[in-house]
Amino acid sequence: MDLALIAQHLVNGAMLGVIYALVAVGFTLFFGVLDVIKFSHGDVVMLGAFTALATSAGLVGSGSALPPAIVLAAMFIAAVGGMAVFGALMAKFLVLPLRKAPTLNVLLITLMAGTVIREAVRLFYPQGSNPKPFPRLLPTGAWEIGEFTLRYDSTILLVTGVVAIVLVHLVITRTRLGLAIRAVAQDPETASAMGIPFHGTVLATFAIGSALAALAGVVNGLYYSEVSFNMGLLLGAIGFSAAVIGGLGNVYGAILGGFIFAALQTIGAVLLPIASAYKDVFAFAAVILLMAWKPGGLLAERSADRV
Amino acid sequence: MGVRFPVAIAATFALLCTLGASAKDTVKIVFIGPLTGGVAANGLGGRNAADLAVKVRNADPKAKYTYELMVLDDECKPNVGVQVATKAAADNNVIAGVTHYCSTVAMGTVDVYHRFGLPVVVWGAVLPDITYANDYKEIHRVNGTMINQNETAARFMATLKFKRWAIIHDTTDYGKGHNKYFTEYLQKNGGQILGTFGVTADQQDFSAELTRIKELKPEVLYFGGITPLGVRIRSQMDKLGVKAVFQGTSGIISDAFVEGLGPLAEGVIAFREGAPVEKLPGGRVFMDQYAKGGYSDDPEAYGPFAFAATTLVLDAIEKVGPNRKKVRAELNKTADYDSVVGKITFDDHRQNAVPLITKFVVQNGKWVVWEDSEYASGKRSLVRK
Numbered sequence: 208m209d210l211a212l213i214a215q216h217l218v219n220g221a222m223l224g225v226i227y228a229l230v231a232v233g234f235t236l237f238f239g240v241l242d243v244i245k246f247s248h249g250d251v252v253m254l255g256a257f258t259a260l261a262t263s264a265g266l267v268g269s270g271s272a273l274p275p276a277i278v279l280a281a282m283f284i285a286a287v288g289g290m291a292v293f294g295a296l297m298a299k300f301l302v303l304p305l306r307k308a309p310t311l312n313v314l315l316i317t318l319m320a321g322t323v324i325r326e327a328v329r330l331f332y333p334q335g336s337n338p339k340p341f342p343r344l345l346p347t348g349a350w351e352i353g354e355f356t357l358r359y360d361s362t363i364l365l366v367t368g369v370v371a372i373v374l375v376h377l378v379i380t381r382t383r384l385g386l387a388i389r390a391v392a393q394d395p396e397t398a399s400a401m402g403i404p405f406h407g408t409v410l411a412t413f414a415i416g417s418a419l420a421a422l423a424g425v426v427n428g429l430y431y432s433e434v435s436f437n438m439g440l441l442l443g444a445i446g447f448s449a450a451v452i453g454g455l456g457n458v459y460g461a462i463l464g465g466f467i468f469a470a471l472q473t474i475g476a477v478l479l480p481i482a483s484a485y486k487d488v489f490a491f492a493a494v495i496l497l498m499a500w501k502p503g504g505l506l507a508e509r510s511a512d513r514v
Numbered sequence: 515m516g517v518r519f520p521v522a523i524a525a526t527f528a529l530l531c532t533l534g535a536s537a538k539d540t541v542k543i544v545f546i547g548p549l550t551g552g553v554a555a556n557g558l559g560g561r562n563a564a565d566l567a568v569k570v571r572n573a574d575p576k577a578k579y580t581y582e583l584m585v586l587d588d589e590c591k592p593n594v595g596v597q598v599a600t601k602a603a604a605d606n607n608v609i610a611g612v613t614h615y616c617s618t619v620a621m622g623t624v625d626v627y628h629r630f631g632l633p634v635v636v637w638g639a640v641l642p643d644i645t646y647a648n649d650y651k652e653i654h655r656v657n658g659t660m661i662n663q664n665e666t667a668a669r670f671m672a673t674l675k676f677k678r679w680a681i682i683h684d685t686t687d688y689g690k691g692h693n694k695y696f697t698e699y700l701q702k703n704g705g706q707i708l709g710t711f712g713v714t715a716d717q718q719d720f721s722a723e724l725t726r727i728k729e730l731k732p733e734v735l736y737f738g739g740i741t742p743l744g745v746r747i748r749s750q751m752d753k754l755g756v757k758a759v760f761q762g763t764s765g766i767i768s769d770a771f772v773e774g775l776g777p778l779a780e781g782v783i784a785f786r787e788g789a790p791v792e793k794l795p796g797g798r799v800f801m802d803q804y805a806k807g808g809y810s811d812d813p814e815a816y817g818p819f820a821f822a823a824t825t826l827v828l829d830a831i832e833k834v835g836p837n838r839k840k841v842r843a844e845l846n847k848t849a850d851y852d853s854v855v856g857k858i859t860f861d862d863h864r865q866n867a868v869p870l871i872t873k874f875v876v877q878n879g880k881w882v883v884w885e886d887s888e889y890a891s892g893k894r895s896l897v898r899k
Binding site for chain 2: 212215216219220222223326329334336337338339340349351354356358361427430431432433435437438440441442472473476477484486487
């Protein structure tokens, strides 16, 4: 295998890693503040993508010939803003009321909410059962160096994802909101006693996590030029696994987990002599081994640096 | 008392007989297909076509019975398919069925129909084993199998002077079957296979497989699988700069495939058994009636087969009455039966011997019969520069 192809595989893997990391960070944030696992997260990714798709269809359908950049900006704002509100609402009406109930109930209720979201999109979006073409709004050119193709759009998406992850890191470590999130994560009672609004902080955390999910959905749509109502299922499972191998509750763990999972899948498809059909088997089996080796995740949370 | 009771029975019986003469008995048949999930478009098209066939019959004053269509969703999942098939087969009021688009589901349910003695006609699934791996008198099929399809596909592609292939197939029975038969016939026609990649049916990312394929430099990428995956692979080929011709199977011949890809669908080639509906004597009538039916979804590629299967079942019931065993025997005998998909004749495994395979290519956002396309006339070329 020559260098160009290795570079190609690396870029492919990095792109996957960014999408997985964006999803995994959400899982880990929710677990950090409330010790809950929100299983509808993958479907929020999908809903974000469909919100963006509907926005672009609406703008294009209205007949106004807007430049792609404006359409794209509108799609991002609608999806990310919409899902932030949606995530906060889910926290308020589905997760927080069950705070005193066993965590298993939250897991179940969000699992069901995910199914409701998925089926609702399938039924109410026009021809929702079919895979939907996602508008190609990014520049379509590419740098070609031998066998290595680096597309402009992939590069933009890669950078966008990395910037989003860095922004979340800055919010959590450098802002008052981040301080509040970290305080609630560490000890909700003490945090409340110190005057940190518990509910507000939880809602903000869910808003951030869901906004990231929406971003992942839009990036996913722009990268693959196609979205479907059930795209959230596998993304949810992978995002969750990534968060767990990284160490649930640790943001850096989730990012690391996302890239590890992407690397495992790529290795599974490229280097294993067996058919690539087994790449997911290989990746998930490797996750099982990693978890047996480090049950708390690679970057296991210490209570001091939780979230 | 002892006298009056039999009299009452006799009176009731007489009354029932007169009623029977004026109002028709209702006979129930079942349609099963994927109404939800990734291939729901095909299932809904089939459902509408079956519904249309029943409505047409019910509107016919000469029909002996009033028909009721029970519609069940197999979700293209074998476990769900077995569940709904059992539900239908266990219901004694159901006389016959028009069942399944997905091969994996049909494979799971044939035993159920056999056990309960429910005669069914498969309307869309193409795996040969559905009819050939058993000898169940209950199972019939109006559409052809992937054996005929791939034989023609391999021979035809060889005439276009292609030599080097890479194969991606999904790892269901459907995708594996296509891989097996296409590989077999391709080698007979002198084609070379550079690499074969199995992928799961819900996979999203194919960049790793396609990067490897790019390295192998095939002229044609053969895809054995159905629409949702086909859309993803074709779209990602473009992203990674894989310039091979995209060759599919009957599983991607759907409006959803073209809609999902837009301009990228141009020049995609695929094969399906049976003549194109528009070219059949009854095809125009079917399309007109379907349009008048006011259905919100397209009939899709297999709608005409569902229509033909339903009409075949209704004709059998009309002829021998609502009795599963008699209907089964009647269906078994089917030969030279005129339908919207052409003549139907069942062989010893109750498989319709469809000699004709039609070649399709996407041109300007539509599946066009190869011979009518600008690709055949040489105006356009499949090979991308």
